[in-house]
Amino acid sequence: MQRSFTIRVPCSSANIGPGFDVVGLALSIFLELKVRVDPSVSGVEQNCKILNVGEGAQELPTLADHNLITRTALYVLKCHDIRRFPETTFVTITNPIPLGRGLGSSGAAVVAGVMLGNAVGQLGLSKDRMMDYCLMIERHPDNVTAAMMGGFVGSYLRELDAADMERKEIPLAEVLPEPAGGLDTGLKPPEPPIGIGHHIKFGWAKEVKAIAIIPDFELSTASSRSVLPKAYPAKDLIFNLQRLAVLTTALTRSPPDADLIYQAMQDKVHQPYRKTLIPGLTEILASVTPKSHPGLLGICLSGAGPTILALATHNFDAIADEILARFKKENVHCVWKLLEPAYDGAEYIKG
Numbered sequence: 001m002q003r004s005f006t007i008r009v010p011c012s013s014a015n016i017g018p019g020f021d022v023v024g025l026a027l028s029i030f031l032e033l034k035v036r037v038d039p040s041v042s043g044v045e046q047n048c049k050i051l052n053v054g055e056g057a058q059e060l061p062t063l064a065d066h067n068l069i070t071r072t073a074l075y076v077l078k079c080h081d082i083r084r085f086p087e088t089t090f091v092t093i094t095n096p097i098p099l100g101r102g103l104g105s106s107g108a109a110v111v112a113g114v115m116l117g118n119a120v121g122q123l124g125l126s127k128d129r130m131m132d133y134c135l136m137i138e139r140h141p142d143n144v145t146a147a148m149m150g151g152f153v154g155s156y157l158r159e160l161d162a163a164d165m166e167r168k169e170i171p172l173a174e175v176l177p178e179p180a181g182g183l184d185t186g187l188k189p190p191e192p193p194i195g196i197g198h199h200i201k202f203g204w205a206k207e208v209k210a211i212a213i214i215p216d217f218e219l220s221t222a223s224s225r226s227v228l229p230k231a232y233p234a235k236d237l238i239f240n241l242q243r244l245a246v247l248t249t250a251l252t253r254s255p256p257d258a259d260l261i262y263q264a265m266q267d268k269v270h271q272p273y274r275k276t277l278i279p280g281l282t283e284i285l286a287s288v289t290p291k292s293h294p295g296l297l298g299i300c301l302s303g304a305g306p307t308i309l310a311l312a313t314h315n316f317d318a319i320a321d322e323i324l325a326r327f328k329k330e331n332v333h334c335v336w337k338l339l340e341p342a343y344d345g346a347e348y349i350k351g
Contacts, residue, residue: 002040005119006349007033009112010342011097012104012146013210013309017265017300018240018247023154023202024104024146026342027210031108032094033069033116039087046074047085054095055105068106069093071176072113076133077121079191089120100218102303107143110134111346119348127346131199132192136175141197143303150345154248155199203252208297210339211316213308213323215332219277224304227273236268243267256313258290258297265298265311278306279330287326293319 011029015021048064064070064084070091074084093112097105114133118125125133127148134144141155175189247264250257275281281301288310290296295315302309310319320336327334 002036002038004034004036004351007035007112007115007119007346008349009108009115009147009346010150011108012143012303013102013212013307014104014140014142014146014303015267015270015300016152016247016309017267017271017298018243018269019142019154020240020267020269021140021142022156022244023152023248024142025152025210026146026150026345027103027212027339028342029097029103029337029339030342031097031105031112033112034092034094035116035119036090037087037120038090041088044088046070047087048089048091051090051092052095053092055097056095056099060093060095067093068109068176069113069116072110072133072137073117073120075137075176075189076114076117076123076125078187078189079133080121080123081188082121083187085120087120091116098214098307100220101214102219102224102301102305102307103212103214104143104147104303106221107134107138108147110138111144111147115346115348129194132194132196135196136190136192141199145197145199146345148346149199149201151341151343152202152204152248152251153199154202155197157197158195202248204341204343205252205254205256207254207313208251208256208311209313209316210341211310211312211320211323212302212337212339213310213320213327213334214336215278215306215327215334217306217332219304219306221304224274224277227276228270229273232269239266239268251311256297258313261297261311262290262299265300267300271301274301274305279332280326281305284308284323284326288319288322293322295319299323 009031010026012024012026014024046064050062052060061067099105114130138144145155243264250261295312297311299310
């Protein structure tokens with residue numbers, strides 16, 4: 001019997017200023033999979049046929065063991081002794097999340113893949129257990145936790161015992177092996193330990209929206225991390241910890257306190273080091289304040305960048321126009337979107 005379902009996964013913004021590798025915010029651009037399982041069809045490689053639509057569609061793989069979403073689904077299935085998609089599965093992937101822009105496109109793909117594997121295999125995994133599979137692939141919890149759970153979240157990886165640590169530290173190539181080995185590649189991959197990550201959802205004041213200023217160039221997370229130091233002065237870490245302690249509560253208060261939030265979104269751990277990768281970053285982050293642009297609450301780099309995230313309650317066009325003008329001076333073209341928190345996170349919709 002045929003069955004159909006939809007999987008929707010929001011984009012996400014990590015760090016939100018001082019919360020480097022700690023906090024993430026799910027936002028209202030959604031990766032969507034429309035899935036039809038049809039056991040009457042045969043002769044499809046890996047029992048899966050993919051159609052890509054949207055951002056980067058022409059460059060994204062259409063083979064199940066090459067595409068990140070379906071490779072992730074196959075990982076989940078193989079952990080449950082299912083070698084391929086159990087029945088012929090047609091997957092239409094519509095992705096409006098900009099790639100390589102600091103809006104969690106790869107994290108959303110991993111979450112979508114884990115949910116796809118759970119759905120086609122009818123495995124009955126909880127969201128918490130699915131997070132373990134996500135964290136075997138996407139080793140930083142901030143984006144994937146926000147995308148899976150929704151809203152404004154804080155997360156951490158728990159310290160594992162020696163046996164579980166061996167599983168967690170397995171090279172990614174063994175979790176998602178390259179497809180060259182054929183059908184039996186990664187036949188019994190490492191199953192994740194239970195409870196790798198933990199999280200908490202913070203509140204969010206209903207007035208607060210997010211302006212995403214998205215430059216037209218990509219910046220890989222690896223490149224953006226490569227400029228960060230191996231060690232930090234204690235005063236810089238204390239600076240961030242103090243502000244993060246305030247920020248996670250300040251963003252719940254209604255009406256929001258703009259001066260408090262603006263100062264609480266300052267950072268000394270990652271943004272200062274990434275200025276060489278994003279033209280005009282220092283000036284752009286200082287270009288709008290609550291005094292110069294009423295309605296603004298705070299401004300930061302979204303994840304690894306290059307997207308800029310400005311939190312605001314009103315005056316969205318003027319705030320966006322100022323940041324766009326600053327980028328234009330650096331010969332960087334941008335688009336902007338007004339986004340809201342995606343409170344429900346990743347969703348499975350039957351039918």
